[in-house]
Amino acid sequence: NECVFINFNLQESESPTLKGVSFTLRPGELLTVIGPVGAGKSSLLRALLGELPPSQGQVSVHGRIVYVSQQPWVFSGTVRSNILFGKKYEEERYEKVIKACALEEVMTPKLDILEF
Incomplete structure (x- = not known):
């Protein structure tokens, strides 16, 4: 159970949002993602969840991921x-x-x- 980014690139606009990102995250490890506004932190997390496909490279997730957004959300219903x-x-x-x-x-x- 691990998460692997290999030479990951994400191009959402004219300039790349993420370029050449590579890392392996093993069970029990903690990864802190920091940077200024617009640096690609949320895009990296969305790529990890499979919501943003790479323009190049690959993401492999073996196991489960839990993501808690900064934005609260509520479904219609009770x-x-x-x-x-x-x-x-x-x-x-x-x-x-x-x-x-x-x-x-x-x-x-x-x-x-x-x-x-």
Whole structure:
């Protein structure tokens, strides 16, 4: 289970967004991506997720990737459906999510079924 970028190039406009990027990320390793606005950090992550194909080179992902965007998003539906995300209701898991999202003090039965 590893992630490999080999001579990865991404050309979204006249000048390349990413050029000659190569690295291997193994299980348990942590990679920090830093740079100024417009340097290609988000593009690199989108390429890792398979959302942006390379103009040259290759990306190989063996295993699973978890990505948490800076931008929050909510699906159409209820608070409950956004938490369950298509899975069967399990009270313990549901309550953990409510607590992790700091919703326990505002959560009521009416809010639980509130449509977005």
